[in-house]
Amino acid sequence: MRDIHTDHSCNSPRTPNFRQRRRSNEIPAEINKSNGNFLLVDDKFKYRSMWIRAYSSMWMLASVSLIVYLGHLYIWAMVVIIQIFMASELFNLLIRATQDRRLPKFKLLNWHFFFTAMLFVYGRILSKQLVNTVTSDKFLFRLVCNLIKYQMVICYFLYIAGFVWFILSLKKRYYKYQFGQYAWTHMILIVVFTQSAFTVANIFEGIFWFLFPASLIAINDVGAYFFGFYFGRTPLIKLSPKKTWEGFIGASVATMIAAFTFANFLARFQWLTCPRKDLSTGWLQCDPDPIFKPEYIPLPGLISHWLPWKEIAVLPVQWHALWMGLFASIIAPFGGFFASGFKRAFKIKDFGDSIPGHGGFTDRMDCQMVMAVFVYIYHQSFVVAEDYSVETLLDQIMRNLGSEEQLALYAKLGQILQERRL
């Protein structure tokens, strides 16, 4: 959440502080002290800033809806673009103007590592989809298969090339600075790519698994903002002074309820629930997963007297949605606290200023990142895993493997089972 300090800057006195003039992004220390305990409820300028935030939020919501409508490939493209912006913002944080003038190649090295990470991550995740897309053309198919087979080696050599380049570019007085940059580059790339890798994996399992968690985080944010706006009194954590317990609890309840109902709503769309097996952009048809088929739960006698319905239809996915809502309201905000602490530690106001009223892309994505990773792991462990039975695996074998591979699997399985019988 963005601090509203800029609006108050004309009111409070400023003592000369030379560091301030370097970066417009720094929090003036005195203002921080005087406004540090200002809650949103007492803030006079809150309505104006609320309108700015609402305006940008509308735009973001509209563009996300459009892209979801367009499909998996476009969502993936959107994720990649967001990633590039985030990486730019974070790389720019590292640059210290005077020293970098003598080391011009570091920017290029950062983007080299970025490109390598992109190739590695998306190569692994989308390999199956890529193969399924090029099955028509024989030459392209073989080319793609070979690329996938040697993908790890290619990425490894690209990384080693960057590593060697880094070592050869070490300059006598700048060792510490350069090593620091190298370490931060790695941390940035790991943070940015881990979560986007899991996001993209979720997308191709079904847009539902991307859209639903993202909406929950947005709902939690908006809920916390409004509950804090009207009722916020008790500060929540020193790291983010504008967050309050009332906002937190109100948002948690709102998120859990919204999770249960919104999941029901979203699950009705085949566009959102069907997995995408290749990289096409056309319409999707599939047999919906049992998790999206309604189960009828009979209502207990007492309640059914008062209401006309004898039983309610609940999709199994709604129970999963409750768990996701719980995580989104309790644990995902820690991503925001982490980002706030980070900004305080390094005395920066926002990661960037692309979005008016909200800050940079990283400011918006901080909680989303934690959520995306959780959803992927939850999905792999509790949603997909329940499906495994002799029938479904046999089905997978028949569908996904060629005849030679099936024989190879049969032989290997036979070997393993034989060893176990002994």
Add this chain to the structure above:
Amino acid sequence: MQKDTSTSAPSTTSGRIRHRKRSNEVIPEVSKANGTQLLVNDKSKYKSMLIRAYSSVWMIGGFVLIIYMGHLYITAMVVVIQIFMARELFNLLRRAHEDRQLPGFRLLNWHFFFTAMLFVYGRILSQRLVNTVTSDMVLYRLVSSLIKYHTVICYSLYIAGFMWFILTLKKKMYKYQFGQYAWTHMILIVVFGQSSFTVASIFEGIFWFLLPATLIVINDIAAYIFGFFFGKTPLIKLSPKKTWEGFIGASVTTIISAFLLADIMGHSQWLTCPRKDLSTGWLHCDPGPLFKPESYSLLGWTPHWFPWKEVSILPVQWHALCLGLFASIIAPFGGFFASGFKRAFKIKDFGDSIPGHGGITDRMDCQMVMAVFAYIYHQSFVVQHSLSVEMILDQILINLSFNEQEALYGRLGEILQQGIPGKF
């Protein structure tokens, strides 16, 4: 080696109070005076050589013993080395003053270490663990469910550590704490990345662990000896004692020994067989086409009096040439990285566990780069398996009970028999 010559050069204590803080810091004036002195010209070099040789003999001896004892013990050795490396690296950027105000912060490092250990070794050894406990029904079910939810368990542990970190952020220590957090992650990634690949290689066959490690040692020793006797031209500013003569001599030696060692090692079943479970007994297996000798006739190439008419080469020796090439040309960059790192942060060695060599991280710097390459090379060029077959096989073995697996096997057999009559 600079410790020995420090008495000869004048060390002016020109108001450098920082020196007295850590005995580990390089004294800059001595460094300048001896910085360009190559090993060839160093007078007390024989004494330091003997110290290094003594520790080397002990290390090699201990290593050989563990190889003899087997896969599980080698893994244990790797884990112990890892713990020592992590401890050395965790202690490097510690600042005592800040640490006093943050009780329990050190514990967070070890929490992340434990989580990483569980994650990495859980993945690699999961299949083999399952194979080990097939006898006992209760244990089998317990282990299977642990493996099934392995990722969730590790993720929860990580998130717990993450939340713990955020809740312990203290007002004036933000920058220090974030720096330590990032540093911890980098250390764990470096240490566990390479050790996970090492352990994976071990269970594919000790050969794929022993050969790369030996090549690095040979490269190191050969570079030392060639530099000792012939070194004149400095190689790189980062490591002033390394020379071009040492580098080239070592490269040639390494490639030739790679070819020969692969032949010797390839004939031992103990080294070439993969290990399917966590037992420690003797191993028998079909060595695979890579370790079966192929004969090449020498008739057109050599004169009449040459006694051998044909030479038998194991196909794996060609792979060994690639490994040797990498070990001599690229792996030393791991050493340069460590040297640059030490200069950047003004430390002499990562630790002092090994006399004459420094700490364990000093010995492992090139090994780390090599271990990763060896595993990736093995997975890409040596092993002929299909990714999807492995994935589905994993799913079958993890998610189905033993009876269900047998049922699947039976039904698959029926289907395949129908589809391809005569092929069965």
